[in-house]
Amino acid sequence: MTSATFLLAINFSIGTAFAAAFLGLTWRSDIRLGRWCAAGFLSAAATVTVEAFSPVLPWVRLTSAASFGLLMLALTAITAGLLRHYRPGAGLRWLASLYALAVVFNAAVVFDLKRGSWGQALGYQTPFAAMLAVAAGIVLAASPRRAADLALAAILALSAAQFLVKAILAGLAGAGPGVRDYVLSTYAFYSQTAGGILSLCLGLALIGVVVREVMEEARLRLQRDGLSGVLTRAGFLERVGAALARPAAARGRVVVLCDLDRFKSINDRFGHAAGDEVIRAFGASLRAGFGETALCGRLGGEEFGVVLPEGGLAAALARVEAVRALVRVTRYALVPAEAAVTASFGVAAMIEGEPFDRALHRADLALYRAKAEGRDGWRVAPAADPGDAARPRSGRRDPHAALPHGDEVGPIP
Secondary structure (H helix, E strand, O other): OOHHHHHHHHHHHHHHHHHHHHHHHHHHOOOOOOHHEEEEEHHHHHHHHHHHHHHHOOOHHHHHHHHHHHHHHHHHHHHHHHHHHHHOOOOOOHHHHHHHHHHHHHHHOOOOOOOOOHHHHHHHHHHHHHEEEEEOOOHHHOOOOOHHHHHHHHHHHHHHHHHHHHHHHHHHHOOOOOHHHHHHHHHHHHHHHHHHHHHHHHHHHHHHHHHHHHHHHHHHHHOOOOEEEEEEEHHHHHHHHHHHOOOOOOOOOHHHHOOOOOOOOHHHHHHHHHHHHHHHHHHHHHHHHOOOOOOOEEEEOOOOEEEEEEOOHHHHHHHHHHHHHHHOOOOOOOOOOOOOOOOEEEEEEOOOOHHHHHHHHHHHHHHHHHHOOOOEEEEEOOOOOOOOOOOOOOOOOOOOOOOOOOOEEEEOO
């Protein structure tokens, strides 16, 4: 076994090991980047296999085309995965077109050029360099530019440069006259050594990005209430804190507290399975009615909180009515139709500088009033006094205290 053949075997092992690692990390995950990378490294391993057996394969042109096409496919798959990861929904036709153009050009033009000449070397290596440069550009342009992203972009750029350097070494190191002589050449030794090192670095960088995304996905799943589908209390408060740290929109934030009416009675009369069904359906109604921009969380039992980061009070009340409409038309397998399921809402428009807990307290008082005045409706808390905004709230709501006059009311049958 020559040293170049030995390095081919090592690179094959690197490719298959990384492919298995990417599949293992993302097998039960929604992170698609891992599967794209697994496909890319498997294709790279196939490239190494073709090159290792090239001295005994009878079809020289086909062998050369397969070697080039598989490596180009590996780089294209990784590039496509990065594009879809950082820009979900982005089109891939242009990448497929670049791949097809490179493969056809290599088979129809580059193969017939003298091996080791500048035209052949640049024609063969430049498409690889260009695809890696595209991948580096995607990471720099579309990623959040965290440390792992920047490290990945640097390795992709270095790999692109390496392919251009290989074009120079193809002549200087004495590449053989054909693909069958490749594994016997000094050029192959340098090529496979550099390729192995950079493949290892690229694989580790990509695994770093995938592991970070898988951990973030797991963290977000832990923040999701398994029954209602909205955020847990801890997840809701964390997301709200992050949202409030950003500059407020022109038409202000609104806090809504929601509570299912007479929920204990549903559990007592129809069983806890029926109560779970109602919670599950109400969570779906909140998500549908308030929309994707709203933060919805289950604060405990049958009480839910919602923060609308923009849109103002009028838009918030329209969404409250949309949720009420959804609740009214929902039908349940375990709750009879005559046992109407309804909800009450307390709404508070936040003012600049107002702490979230104080806005939540005002929404809580408005919710209590909606409950006390008949349920199945909403009440709007009076506007906060700017002078009181920064003061801590005095305590829990007084069930005997009324809200000040002048607040808006929603329909309560």
